Amino acid sequence: MHLTLGLHRAVRHEPSSVATFYEGRTHTFRQLADRVARLAGALRTIGVKTGDRVAILALNSDRYIEYYLAVWWAGAVVNPINTRWATPEILYSLDDSQSEVMFVDSAHKSKIDELREGSTTLEHIIYLDEEEKPNGTLSYEDLIEDGEPIEDSYRHGDDIAGIFYTGGTTGFPKGVMLSHTNIGVPAMTFLCEEYGFGSVSLHTAPLFHVAPLMYVIAQLFNGGRHIVLSGFEPAQVARAIEERKVTDVLLVPSMLHVLLDSPVVQKTNFSGLRRIWYGGSPIAETTQRRALEVFQPSGLVQLYGLTEIPVVALLSAAWHAPEMRKLRSTGRAAQENEIMIADANGREVPRGSIGEIVARGPNVMKGYWNKPVETETAIRNGWLWTGDAGYMDDDGFVFIADRFKDMIVTGGENVYAAEVENAIAKHPAVAACSVIGIPSHEWGESVHAVVVLKPGAREFTVEEIRHHCKDLIGGYKSPRSIEFKPSLPLSAFGKVVKDELRAPFWRDAIRKV
The missing domain is CATH 3.40.50.12780 (ANL, N-terminal domain)
Structure with a gap:
């Protein structure tokens, strides 16, 4: 390869x-x-x-x-x-x-x-x-x-x-x-999922990400045409799909949500569109159902993967039919993969039981550059531990329930809470802070900061803390909301109990990411 x-x-x-x-x-x-x-x-x-x-x-x-x-x-x-x-x-x-x-x-x-x-x-x-x-x-x-x-x-x-x-x-x-091999083999997954001859692919998702890159490689394997946009803007996307006779487009759920809300959708002929590939962050079932209605007869295909193991699972177009009752699933293992739901000791748990989603196949990364300890933690006996908690039903479909690692996925971008907490902690008024992900209909998850102020310090606005963070971390990592508390809940070992901070936001949610 x-x-x-x-x-x-x-x-x-x-x-x-x-x-x-x-x-x-x-x-x-x-x-x-x-x-x-x-x-x-x-x-x-x-x-x-x-x-x-x-x-x-x-x-x-x-x-x-x-x-x-x-x-x-x-x-x-x-x-x-x-x-x-x-x-x-x-x-x-x-x-x-x-x-x-x-x-x-x-x-x-x-x-x-x-x-x-x-x-x-x-x-x-x-x-x-x-x-x-x-x-x-x-x-x-x-x-x-x-x-x-x-x-x-x-x-x-x-x-x-x-x-x-x-x-x-x-x-x-x-x-x-x-x-x-890690990139090329999962790119073949696109071809296996009816990526037809003569296809015309629209590239609007950022090409620095692995998923859009695999999408490029798949189209090269297929000998199809590449239509490239510098970024995502609903009117440009709709116009390109109609005028350039686009057959396939890859979007993150936040893009799909914005496109559906745009008035340009009602004025565009999407009849030539065969497939809408999406993934990278949680998606609301309401967004899926709207897309099925608006883009008929286009098929929706959901991809679940990580940078460390591109395309772990795939929910094909056929399984998007609401009567199949699989819309909340991320799909079944891609053609090149095996997926197991494992306990902490690496043993497979019974179907329907929650454990960590682990996967193996030719697309598992070689490791982290110059980080052997982190590599050994992530890859054990050939299995890549995703950090996502989930379960598998009797048909082999994987459902994500929560996340073991302290990470937030917002608009298709991974944000580790530690990165944001380190940046916020440098603010002179901050005594302590904790960062969590909270539900967002548009972004999947949104970055939320809980802050304890130093004695005598005044509360500050979201805009002020985002301005403070912008020179330290990317803007998408900065908090979109903030709340101030007199103290943070701590365990007996002095660790912040984030489940307690997250509970009010996720209490009625079916899944916790």
Whole structure:
């Protein structure tokens, strides 16, 4: 399994077919392959060696896809950076991964000097846009024009394809090492789920995430067309689906919710849409039912996975029928996986009993970059422990009930409470704090802070605490709500009893995430 396979096949089978479309810019598969080979050659020229890490900080575009393919073609490892991170988080990922080269677009041009000065490893910055490049950077298009095309390195199998940073329980991000097999095999899941020939995929979810990347790889395997949007905006999405005859789109539940609420839905012809793939965070059953009504006859397919193990389970279109009574499920194990509901000792619990969801298969990560202890905790005897509590019914469908790890999933983004608590604790008025996830119809979960003030300190607003946090952590991690208490509930061992803080918000909920 090598992740450039789809491009090679498409060049042989459909060289003149459109591969990518972005804001009026179109490339065929033949052109795409030539650009990738030249960009890979340019990367080698500036010193990128086999196994080196190459970062990107950019919004979605056709060049983001070229970046992925060219880095792999050159034999290197991708490091896609979350565009919603604060500068300290970006610098941590650069230095921890020892990325010496980074691609940056115009939307993040203002960060270039700060990143260059703050990073201990960065040597080259490649500017993605065609406008005049900032001082000290290399032009993306010039590199392609001047680059000598090279042969594909054909890195494959267990070779590391990328390091994808996710939040950490200690407040420091963890770099998830995914191999070509780890990404390529679950991408095949899309193809197994009736990802038809001649499909046209819309890319609007951020390409720095693993799920949208797998969606790209699946479409490359399929030889289909990629329609790329820089971000999510309901009117643009609806227009692209109708005008570009999109057959498949991947959305996180918050995007699906916003799209359904947009008046543009009533004016758009969605008849060509075959599949809406969704996942990444909890979804309300009401949103599922509305989508089934609005987008008929489009099929809904739910994906459940983690950065550490992309696509654990899948709820196919057929099982979305309300009469099947599986809408609250995340589905059954994907074709390449096994799922078990385990007790603390790794033994399978009876059907219907709650335990931890564990999974194994060729998509389990190689481990956390430079974190062997955390790797040993997460992967035991080949099983990846997800940190999600759930149960399996007699038909093999998995239902998530709660979460063992102290993590909040909001709008498709993972937020570890420790990261937010560390940031809030730096506020001069804060004596103690605890962060929990509370229900949100729009975002799945919302970040909520419970704060104890120092004696004499005044209460502050959500806006004030978000402003305090913005230079330390990404904006999506900052609290959306806050409450002040004279003290936090503590266990006999002095640990905050978060269940007591969460209880008023989740008391009537069927599931606790």
